[in-house]
Amino acid sequence: MRRVLVGIKRVIDYNVRVRVRPDGNGIVTDGVKMSINPFDEIALEEALRIRERGEADEVVAVSLGPDDTQQQLRTALAMGADRAILVRTDLAVEPPVVARVMQKLVERESPIIVILGKQAIDDDCNQVGQMLAALWDRPQATCASKIEIKGQTARVTREVDAGLETIEVDLPAVFTADLRLNEPRYVKLPDIMKAKKKPLDVTDLAAIGVAPTERLKVLRYEPPPQRQKGVMVKDAAELVAALRQKGLV
Amino acid sequence: MNRILIVAEHAGGRLNAAIAKCVSCAATMPDGEITIAVLATDGAAVAQAAAAISGVTRVLLVDHPANEPALAAVLAPQVARLAEGHSHVLGPSTTFGKDLMPRVAALLDAAQVSDVMTVESAQRFRRLVYAGNAIVTVEAVGGRQIVATVRVASYQAAAAGGSAKVEAVKLDVALPAHTRFVSVTAARNDRPDLQTASRVVSGGRALGSAENFALIQRLADRIGAAIGASRAAVDAGYAPNELQVGQTGKIIAPELYIAIGISGAIQHLTGIKDARTIVAINKDAEAPIFEVADYGLVGDLFSLIPEIEKHL
Numbered sequence: 001m002r003r004v005l006v007g008i009k010r011v012i013d014y015n016v017r018v019r020v021r022p023d024g025n026g027i028v029t030d031g032v033k034m035s036i037n038p039f040d041e042i043a044l045e046e047a048l049r050i051r052e053r054g055e056a057d058e059v060v061a062v063s064l065g066p067d068d069t070q071q072q073l074r075t076a077l078a079m080g081a082d083r084a085i086l087v088r089t090d091l092a093v094e095p096p097v098v099a100r101v102m103q104k105l106v107e108r109e110s111p112i113i114v115i116l117g118k119q120a121i122d123d124d125c126n127q128v129g130q131m132l133a134a135l136w137d138r139p140q141a142t143c144a145s146k147i148e149i150k151g152q153t154a155r156v157t158r159e160v161d162a163g164l165e166t167i168e169v170d171l172p173a174v175f176t177a178d179l180r181l182n183e184p185r186y187v188k189l190p191d192i193m194k195a196k197k198k199p200l201d202v203t204d205l206a207a208i209g210v211a212p213t214e215r216l217k218v219l220r221y222e223p224p225p226q227r228q229k230g231v232m233v234k235d236a237a238e239l240v241a242a243l244r245q246k247g248l249v
Numbered sequence: 250m251n252r253i254l255i256v257a258e259h260a261g262g263r264l265n266a267a268i269a270k271c272v273s274c275a276a277t278m279p280d281g282e283i284t285i286a287v288l289a290t291d292g293a294a295v296a297q298a299a300a301a302i303s304g305v306t307r308v309l310l311v312d313h314p315a316n317e318p319a320l321a322a323v324l325a326p327q328v329a330r331l332a333e334g335h336s337h338v339l340g341p342s343t344t345f346g347k348d349l350m351p352r353v354a355a356l357l358d359a360a361q362v363s364d365v366m367t368v369e370s371a372q373r374f375r376r377l378v379y380a381g382n383a384i385v386t387v388e389a390v391g392g393r394q395i396v397a398t399v400r401v402a403s404y405q406a407a408a409a410g411g412s413a414k415v416e417a418v419k420l421d422v423a424l425p426a427h428t429r430f431v432s433v434t435a436a437r438n439d440r441p442d443l444q445t446a447s448r449v450v451s452g453g454r455a456l457g458s459a460e461n462f463a464l465i466q467r468l469a470d471r472i473g474a475a476i477g478a479s480r481a482a483v484d485a486g487y488a489p490n491e492l493q494v495g496q497t498g499k500i501i502a503p504e505l506y507i508a509i510g511i512s513g514a515i516q517h518l519t520g521i522k523d524a525r526t527i528v529a530i531n532k533d534a535e536a537p538i539f540e541v542a543d544y545g546l547v548g549d550l551f552s553l554i555p556e557i558e559k560h561l
Contacts, residue, residue, distance in 0.1 A: 018382040027383060099355060123378050124496070125363045130321065130351035139322055139428040142348045145490070155431065160344040161444065161499065162260070163434030163491040167320065170427040179480070179497055180490065215360035216387040224377065224384050227522065230543035236556035239528065239546050248448070248505040248526055249472050249561060 039117025077195035099131035139169035267341035269406035381519030451477030455510025513538025
């Protein structure tokens with residue numbers, strides 16, 4: 001069985017205006033819409049396309065999070081994942097712990113490919129894929145904008161500062177999805193019904209055998225300083241004059 | 250003492266300007282000793298450039314045929330070996346550093362702090378989360394090594410004038426063959442680099458086409474600016490991906506940033522919040538970009554750009 005593992009993180013929906021709690025102990029989450037991390041949705045879409053092209057047989061969506069994360073995994077199943085695994089924890093786990101959990105799941109599932117989002121839009125860490133690749137001692141292709149499977153290898157185009165970099169990796173490997181890898185499909189109502197019947201295994205950190213070791217203690221959150229709104233100029237001449245006066249042009 | 254190792258990014262025999270900014274970040278740690286690691290194929294020139302950064306104590310040069318072009322899977326085990334005896338390992342928060350440093354952190358079983366914007370102590374750091382909507386202060390616990398990427402837009406480059414000694418190092422580390430470089434799109438050298446330019450002109454979706462995006466190029470060339478683009482403009486194919494400014498593109502801190510036809514999504518604003526002066530030109534007076542702009546001009550970009558050029 002050629003299997004693709006996809007990481008799914010439950011995050012505050014990207015349309016929500018994120019606010020810091022007045023006590024500085026976190027982010028306002030009461031009544032806030034939660035969704036699949038957008039980069040993970042792209043990762044899942046890519047896994048589905050790989051399967052649909054006949055280059056893999058099964059797509060397994062995996063997540064680490066509280067019980068409610070089952071909602072996001074059901075969405076992943078409705079998008080087309082074959083089955084899902086939730087490793088339950090109420091702790092805010094750090095990327096090294098997530099990478100270790102992923103490593104355990106990799107040992108259990110023996111995938112040919114693991115695809116994750118390049119970063120989560122909550123902590124913006126951009127770490128788990130690379131850490132998993134290191135622990136697994138396998139190739140990584142991060143910030144992927146194109147993935148071509150060619151037998152036992154894959155050719156991946158990556159978005160890098162210089163432009164587009166192409167690398168070739170032996171499978172199994174870890175890929176992380178960038179924005180332009182694909183456009184995720186919409187979920188149709190019949191698929192939501194079908195997804196209810198797909199298997200969703202729930203386990204927990206202890207059963208998986210990973211300790212949620214704290215490495216970074218969060219001391220406080222604060223809102224970022226706001227830039228002061230400047231002045232409106234009436235035309236191009238006034239703008240250029242203002243910039244010239246400040247020595248900017 | 251805090252012994253800080255900085256991993257040098259370089260290409261074509263030139264040290265990336267982000268490294269002098271990483272040195273500035275490292276220099277804010279108390280009681281620090283700064284070493285730069287240059288992993289290259291023939292890295293003597295890069296090592297000399299690193300040694301000339303003020304505040305650097307020594308440069309470790311590891312020449313190996315496999316080290317260029319840089320591949321994280323090849324570099325990580327070497328960096329992990331060099332990290333022995335160091336309390337901190339830093340890299341720039343560029344696509345090079347973001348790719349490499351977590352792999353190093355996992356090999357070292359270290360704590361990793363991404364995108365450090367402020368150092369409060371050798372263990373305590375501030376960084377942006379939620380696309381720049383919050384700043385979190387974190388403290389490394391458990392006495393592990395600390396791996397960090399440095400948000401380069403938060404730091405000025407350390408001055409030149411250093412004279413660190415360069416030590417050639419041979420590492421006995423097995424390097425993987427499972428990852429192979431194929432190609433990279435050639436970088437254009439006839440314009441200022443987006444990440445380090447003092448002036449940037451960016452275009453957004455309102456440009457309407459790749460052909461019209463030439464207006465942005467023309468204005469940029471006129472004032473010696475680098476070119477940037479919003480995610481919408483890149484998604485629409487008006488500009489290549491490496492020009493994207495914002496949370497998932499480049500985070501920049503130029504003296505002058507001119508946003509033309511860019512509405513100002515939060516992800517874009519995150520990429521420019523450290524710019525000294527922001528100019529916004531947009532036909533929608535309600536566009537969020539005007540909330541952060543020092544100078545705002547409402548109007549049609551197709552008539553305003555030529556007018557600006559006339560007055561320059």
